Amino acid sequence: MKIIKYRLNDIVELKKEHPCGSKQFKIARVGGVMRIICLGCSRDMEIDRIKLEKATKKIVYTEEEATE
Numbered sequence: 001m002k003i004i005k006y007r008l009n010d011i012v013e014l015k016k017e018h019p020c021g022s023k024q025f026k027i028a029r030v031g032g033v034m035r036i037i038c039l040g041c042s043r044d045m046e047i048d049r050i051k052l053e054k055a056t057k058k059i060v061y062t063e064e065e066a067t068e
Contacts, residue, residue, distance in 0.1 A: 004053050006030050011039070011061040012052075019044070024060060 006012070010027045022040025027055050029035035034052050037044050046053075 004059070006031060006034065006049075006052075006059075009030060009063055010059055012036075013057045013060050014055045015057045019023065023057075 006027050006032055008057060011025050012025055012027065015023075018025075018038045018040060020038060020043070021040040022038055024039045024056060025036040026039060027034065028037050028044070029046075032049055033046050034049050035044065036052070037047050
């Protein structure tokens with residue numbers, strides 16, 4: 001399994017939709033337990049890093065790409 005490098009303020013797209021209909025989430029805290037914020041309804045939730053890695057489809061936006 002490939003380890004995904006998450007950074008603060010990254011936008012990730014998950015495989016399954018949130019009940020509000022959005023698939024995109026913003027990374028608010030990085031660590032063993034990640035904090036993500038839904039971009040559709042602004043719900044704030046915590047998820048284990050391993051579960052988030054399995055649920056992630058792709059990283060849509062990183063601040064690193066924007067600065068280059």
